[in-house]
Amino acid sequence: MTPEEITDFVYDEAWMLDQGQYHDWLDLWLPDAIYWMPLNWNQQDPINETSLLYEDNFMLRLRVERLHGARTFSQKPKSRCHHLLNRPRIEEISDDEARAVTQMHYIETRLDEQMLLALTVRHHLKRVEGRIMIAGKRVDILNCDAAFGNIQLLP
Amino acid sequence: MVDRSPVGSLTVAGAPLRYMHRCNWKMLVENQTDTCHPMVAHESSAGTAVKIWESMEKTEDTPKPPAMEIIAPFMSPYEFFENMGIRTWPNGHGHTGVHHSIHSDYSAIPGYFESMTEAYGEDRAKEILGENRHNTVYFPNIMIKGPIQQLRNFIPLAEDKTLVESWIFRLDGAPDQLVARTAMYNRMINAPTSMVGHDDLEMYERAQEGLMADGLEWVNIQRLYEEGEDLTQEAVLNGTTERQMRNQFDAWKRFMTGGAA
Ligand SMILES: [Fe+2]
Numbered sequence: 001m002t003p004e005e006i007t008d009f010v011y012d013e014a015w016m017l018d019q020g021q022y023h024d025w026l027d028l029w030l031p032d033a034i035y036w037m038p039l040n041w042n043q044q045d046p047i048n049e050t051s052l053l054y055e056d057n058f059m060l061r062l063r064v065e066r067l068h069g070a071r072t073f074s075q076k077p078k079s080r081c082h083h084l085l086n087r088p089r090i091e092e093i094s095d096d097e098a099r100a101v102t103q104m105h106y107i108e109t110r111l112d113e114q115m116l117l118a119l120t121v122r123h124h125l126k127r128v129e130g131r132i133m134i135a136g137k138r139v140d141i142l143n144c145d146a147a148f149g150n151i152q153l154l155p
Numbered sequence: 156m157v158d159r160s161p162v163g164s165l166t167v168a169g170a171p172l173r174y175m176h177r178c179n180w181k182m183l184v185e186n187q188t189d190t191c192h193p194m195v196a197h198e199s200s201a202g203t204a205v206k207i208w209e210s211m212e213k214t215e216d217t218p219k220p221p222a223m224e225i226i227a228p229f230m231s232p233y234e235f236f237e238n239m240g241i242r243t244w245p246n247g248h249g250h251t252g253v254h255h256s257i258h259s260d261y262s263a264i265p266g267y268f269e270s271m272t273e274a275y276g277e278d279r280a281k282e283i284l285g286e287n288r289h290n291t292v293y294f295p296n297i298m299i300k301g302p303i304q305q306l307r308n309f310i311p312l313a314e315d316k317t318l319v320e321s322w323i324f325r326l327d328g329a330p331d332q333l334v335a336r337t338a339m340y341n342r343m344i345n346a347p348t349s350m351v352g353h354d355d356l357e358m359y360e361r362a363q364e365g366l367m368a369d370g371l372e373w374v375n376i377q378r379l380y381e382e383g384e385d386l387t388q389e390a391v392l393n394g395t396t397e398r399q400m401r402n403q404f405d406a407w408k409r410f411m412t413g414g415a416a
Contacts, residue, residue: 037348040170048334049169050323050341052348058207058220059343065203066350072199074357147173147318148347150356 001098001127007088009132010102010123014083017154022064030126030133031057037139037155052144052151063154074152079110081153088123096127097135106155118142119155156301158283161274162328165304168338172321174347178359179366180296180311181403183319186355187290187298188251188399190236191378193229196358200350201229225336225343226351228257239289239394245387247294247406249399253391256289258302264332274328292399294406304337307345315363321345376400 016025036046037053046054055063066072086103093099104119124136139155157165176183186192193201204226208219240253252258271280291299296309304324311317323341325334344351365371379396386405392398 039172039342039346043169045169048325048331048338050172050321050338050346052342052346054339054342056220059222062200062204062207062222062226063350065207066199069199069203071202073196073361074199074353145170145173147175149175149177150353151348152353 001093001095001125001132003090003093005132006090006093006098006100006123006125009125010088010100010121011085013123013134014085014104018082020080022067026057026061026064028134029057029060030128030135033057033124033134033136035060035137035139035154037141037144039144041140041144052141053139067153074150077111079108079152081109081155082107098125099123100125104155108151108153108155110150110152113149115149115151117151117155156299156304156324158275159271159301159304160326160328161270163274164327165324166327168323168325168334171323172319172341172346174319174321174345174352174356176317176319176356176359177315178317178356178363179314180309180317181407182359182362183309183317184292184294184296184298184403185376185400186359187292188241188249189397190239190241190251190395191233192358193236194232196354197226197229197351200354201226205230221339222343224261225340228260229351231257233395236394240391241394241396241399242389242391243386243399243402244389245402247403248292249402250288250291251394251399252287252289253394256287256302258289258300259287261302261336264330264336266330267333270328270330292403294403295410303340304334305341305345315367319345376404 013025013028035053035055037051039050039052043049043051067075084105088100088102091099091101100123102121104121106117106119108115120140122138123134125132126135141155157163204222208223238254239251239256241249241251242253243249268280268284271284275283286301288301291301293299298307304326306322308320309317310320321341323337343349346352376397379393379398384398386402390398
C-alpha cells in the first residue's frame with residue numbers, strides 16, 4: 001500500500017458515512033472485522049468489560065438495515081452526521097497491510113440537538129484481491145465516560 | 156445473583172454505562188416490568204435482526220450470531236410474556252419472569268454447572284440456576300437482572316431528566332464467558348450507542364413531550380386490573396398485567412404524602 005492510498009481510503013470511508021452511503025460502507029468490511037468503541041479511557045479489554053460498541057458484520061448490517069427501516073421511530077426524522085478529519089498518521093505499512101490513526105471531530109444532529117465528539121480513530125487495513133478493506137476499526141471518544149444521550153449513527 | 160457465583164461473591168466489571176434520558180425517572184422504572192412494549196418498540200432492532208438471520212444463506216452448522224441470542228428474544232409474542240408471569244411485593248417492589256424469561260434460553264457455558272454443583276450440591280445448584288427472573292425492581296430506583304449480573308440505577312436529576320447507570324458484575328469463580336455475555340448484553344441493550352436503547356429512549360422522550368403538552372389528564376395503567384386489587388399482598392399474575400406499575404404508584408403516593416394518602 002502507499003500512504004496516499006491509505007489516506008484516500010480513510011477520507012472516503014468518512015465521506016460514505018456522512019453521505020449515508022451505508023451499503024457501500026458495509027462492503028468495505030472483511031468478514032471477521034470488528035468495530036470497537038471503548039467505554040473507558042485506554043480500555044484494554046473489549047470482551048469482559050462493557051464497551052460502547054464491539055460489533056461484528058451481523059451487528060453492523062443490523063444497524064444499517066435498522067436505519068432504513070419503516071418502523072424505526074427513533075429515525076423519524078433521520079439523524080445526520082459530519083466528520084472533520086486530520087491527516088491520518090500511518091503507523092505501519094507493508095504491501096498488503098497497514099495501520100493508521102486519525103484525529104476527527106464528529107458531529108451528529110437530529111431535530112434541534114447537535115452533539116460534537118472528538119475522536120481518535122484507528123484503522124487496520126488489508127488488501128484483499130486488489131481492494132483495500134477494513135480488518136478492524138477502533139474509535140476512542142475523548143469523553144467516552146461522559147453521560148450521553150443517543151448516539152445513533154456511526155462515529 | 157450472588158448465589159450464582161460458585162464462591163459466593165461478585166466483582167464489578169469495568170466502567171458503568173452512563174446514559175442520559177430526557178424524561179421522568181418513573182417512566183424508566185415502569186418500563187422495567189412493561190412486557191407489552193418490546194415486540195412493538197423493538198421491532199426495528201429485534202425484528203430486523205430476525206429478518207436478516209432468516210434471509211441469510213446458511214447451513215445447519217452456521218453459528219447463530221450473538222445478536223440473535225441477546226436481541227431477538229425481544230420479538231417474542233405477547234403469549235410468551237403473558238406466560239412468563241409477574242410477581243409484586245408490597246411497597247412498590249416486583250419482578251417479571253416468574254416461570255421463565257427472555258434470559259432462559261441462553262446457551263450453557265462449559266464447566267459452569269459443574270463448578271456450581273461442586274460448590275452447592277446438584278439440587279441447590281439446579282435451584283439457583285433455575286431462577287430466571289427477568290427484571291427485579293427494588294422501588295424506587297434500582298433494577299437487577301440476576302441471571303445476567305446487571306444492576307441499573309435510575310438517578311432522577313430533574314422532573315424531565317434521568318441519568319441511567321448500568322453496572323455489570325463478574326461471578327467470582329465462574330468461567331470468563333459469563334462476564335463476556337453480560338458485557339455483551341450491557342452494550343447491546345443499555346448503551347447510548349445501543350439500537351434497543353434508541354428504541355426505548357425515543358418512546359420515553361415522546362411520552363414526556365406528550366405529558367408536558369397537558370392534553371390528557373390521565374395516563375392509563377389499568378391493564379388486567381382486578382376488582383378489589385390489594386397491593387399490600389404479594390401476588391403472582393399473568394405477565395402482561397400493569398399491577399406492578401400500579402404498585403409503584405401506590406408506594407410513591409404513600410411515601411410522598413408521608414402516609415396521609
Ligand atoms: Fe424496551
